[in-house]
Amino acid sequence: MTVNPGPPEGRPQVPPVTETTDPGPPAPGGRDAKDAALDASRAVDPHGPLTTDQGVRVDDTDNSLTTGERGPTLLEDFQLREKLTHFDHERIPERVVHARGAGAYGFFEPYESLAEYTCADFLQEPGHRTPVFVRFSTVQGPRGSADTVRDVRGFATKFYTRHGNYDLVGNNMPVFFIQDAIKFPDFVHAVKMEPHNEIPTGGSAHDTFWDFCSLQPESTHMLMWAMSDRAIPRSYRMMQGFGVHTFRLVNAEGRGTFVKFHWKPKLGVACQVWDEAQITAGRDPDFHRRDLWEAIEAGDFPEWELGVQLIPEDDEFAFPFDLLDPTKIVPEELVPVRPVGRMVLDRNPENFFAETEQVAFHTANIVPGIDFTNDPLLQGRNFSYLDTQLIRLGGPNFSQLPVNRPLAEVRTNHRDGYGQHTVHPGTSYAPNSVGGGCPFTLGGGRLPEGVFEHYQERVDGAAIRRRSPSFADHYSQAALFWRSMADWEREHITAAFSFELGKVGDRAVRRRTVDNLTRVDQELAVEVARRIGEPAPDPAPADSSGGAEPAGVRLSPALSLDNLGGDGIGTRKVAVLVADGADGDQVRAAQDRMRAEGATAETLAAHGGSVSGRAGQDVAVDRALPTTASVLYDAVVVPDGTDALAADPDALRFVAEALRHGKPLAVLGSGTALFEAAAAAAAGAGSGDGPGRVAGVAVSGGGQDADAAFWDGFVALVGRHRFPDR
The missing domain is CATH 1.20.1370.20 (Catalase, four-helical domain)
Structure with a gap:
């Protein structure tokens, strides 16, 4: 009988956590331990001469090797063959769902220790920063679809903890369409484009989706969410996230506590209205991806607060619904959400494909202190995600890709396969003696910190295909x-x-x-x-x-x-319409006040360049009206001296749409001419009323009245985001 000799004498039972694996606060420029790991993986210095894949320097990449100037291309042109072969294979299968997305790096830090409930590393030390990568996505559409379609949004977070990677794979809605993962292929086939004509792209307004849901009553709760404005968020930065499932926290003593995870955006929750979303899809189909990228580049780092609903195991059956049913929420009136930490995204990826496209999330990527429940949808997802990555990323070694690589040390007996990046010394089996018993397991007795142990739960029952009656409501x-x-x-x-x-x-x-x-x-x-x-x-x-x-x-x-509003108007975008004769002082006042509030004010005119202000000064124009639309802004300022814009069709359209979509406006002096003309074209949104009688509109009779109090009032209106009753 062969036995595992165990660790060599004197070998520590657990690799010590060194300072180099603790990312700590980001260094200047936002660099942290995860960044350093990524840097180390980059084998190519972009600065230098062009080479082939084998490192051979290239003198010409514009012309194939031919016989004479007009002769046939030669098969011996290895540069041509390598270049075309790599190009022919540079696309990988897109995700079946969540194909279109955007991602960013950042960190998570807890407010307090949750050691009472869990031994999960990232929830132990107040202020300790764990690196994260977050990917947001739509569900139905392919990679080429628009951002602002009516759809569920994915919200997946990869925590690079000192004890391994933890993936919290959720959505912007807290429930789902089905209760059991065996229905997932049916749901996806139904919501995807119709098979005979591949229509519609990115939407659910078609027969097969509604046929499925009408025959699947468990979808009803999710349909209410999907038909609400939650399905068309203003931005990823103003979107909630939910773990959907009930998970289990496990503390060092092995005691379990049920948990629901919530992400709440610091900026508040804001959404588009349907007409606005459709216009946005035409004006800027990359609206959400661009918004996230530009905010991070500008230093307006998006932030979310992590909250948890903690439910003692003794209360598993205390509710009139099943806690394991993914089509149900736990109302906050029954179990309040407890804020436990914050997440900040502070760095954009450097290469979309290598990072955002190749990142691989998996619901079964858990760490010590977090475990599953018997939620039948979660159990199936634990199989499906891994199986998907194997085909999408070309084999079993996708965890070695830089964006997926853990900070924790990795020692396995896994070998070979497509995309093997690691040169493994030593043995590849256990038990062994020729390798000194390494790598060794830590079973037996009390397990040291950082070792995963499954939560022990007694389960009895016959193998059946039958839904619990507790899932029937x-x-x-x-x-x-x-x-x-x-x-x-x-x-x-x-x-x-x-x-x-x-x-x-x-x-x-x-x-x-x-x-x-x-x-x-x-x-x-x-x-x-x-x-x-x-x-x-x-x-x-x-x-x-x-x-x-x-x-x-x-x-x-x-x-x-x-x-679900936020605090202040930080990162909101305000359009200031200008024309020759506009009051330059009011324009500057709007820009200064928006800047002071952390918002952005852009000047828009009928043409680019600049306009001549009332006092003869040049007023720079940021964008020409024909190139933009009000759907790309959160509020509008119409200063005094812009009455000429009342005859400009682009300006009329801009203000009319802002009115129709309930956006805040500031109207000053003769700007009322443009307002009244636009209101008449806005299908009743203020039509026939002066601006002072329309909800969400701040009015000033002239430059002398546009004092600090006026701008205070306008800031308060922008903070409300929208006036839907208009």
Whole structure:
């Protein structure tokens, strides 16, 4: 019998954590330990002569090797063959879902130690900075789709902890469409483009998606979220994130605590309205990716607060819903969210493909102190993510790619395969004696810090294919979401259902979906039916409606965007319209005040270059109106002296859209001429009213009235983001 001789005498049981593996606070310029690891992996210095893959210097890369100047290309041209072969193979399969995304590096630091609940390294020391990489994404569309489609957004965070990499793979909505991972291929096939014509790109407004959901009542709660404005965020930086599943924290004594993870943006939660999102997709299909990149480059580092809902194991069955059901939330009125740390993104990738495209997330990448629950969707994801990376990244060694490489030391007996970057010395099997028993395991007795031990839970039962009855309530939380919305949010949800179902050709699918909505709210179902031309549905049977209140919670204010604002107006973009004769003092006052608040003010005119201000001064123009649109800004200032713009169609369109989309405006002096002309074209958004009678509009009679108090009022309006009742 062969035995493992164990570690050599005198060998420490666990590799010590040295100062070099602790990233600490970022050094000047934002560099940290993860950056250093990435630097070390870069074998190519971009500064120097061009070479082949074998390091042979190249004298000409513009001309193939031919027989004479006009003769045939020679097969012996190894430079041509290498260059074309690499080009032919430089695309890898895109992700089946979450194909289009953007990412950035940063750090996470806890406010306090959570050692009472978990031994996870990144949640132990207040102020200790753990490097992270975060990728945001849409779900349905391919890499070439637009950013602002109605869709769920991915929010995946890779923590490079001292005890290994932890991936928190979530979305910007806290629930999901299905309860069991075996339905995931069906859901994705249904929401993806129709197979016969590959339409629509990046959207869910088509027959197969709604056919699936109308036959899958567990999707109802998620549909309410997806038809709300949460599905069209203003930016990644103003978007919540959720772990979706119930996970388990485990402390050093082995005691477990259920946990739900929440990311809350420091800037507040803000979204686009549907018409605005469609215009944005045409004006700038890269709107979200560009916004994230430019904010980080400008030093306006996005920040989120990590919150947790902690639920003792004794309370697993204390709720009227199943804690392991991924189509359910735990209302904050029952379990408050406890802020435990913050995450800051402070560095853009240097190469999109090498980092953002090749980053590999996996729900089963967990570390000591975090473990799974028996959530059937999570269990399936733990298989699917790894299997996906094997085909997408060409083999089993994708963890050696720089963006995926852990900071923790790696010693495995894994060998060979595509893309092997490591030269392994010694043996590749266990147990062994010729290699001194290395690498050795640490089993037996009390495990030292940093060693993973599965949470011990007794599970008994027959092998069956049957859903737990505790997963059977598909409507009460959908109804809770609907009741918790502001009136304007309900109107947007109604309009979204009507638009999407209006794109469905199969009337049986439309009627079935409307009938399903009666179990959420009868008035919602009747109004959607009216708008899409279907008969008014009968009320749902009393025992199947969504009227039940989860544990007495009738309203959950945390679900409404009205209650999720941020502090201040930092990073908001304000358009200042100018023309010859504009009041230059007001323009400067707007720019200075926005800058003081951390916002950006850009001047827009009918043409580029500059305009002549009222006092004869040159007013620089940042952008020409024909090249931009109000959907790319958060607020608009129309200073005195711009009455000539009332006849400019681009200016009229700009202000009319801002009015229609409920954006804050500041109107000064003769700027009222442009406002009133635009209001008349804005389909009722202020039409017939002076600017002083329209919600969200600050008005000043002239330059002498535009004092600090005026700008204080305008800043307060911008802080509210939008006036949807307009």
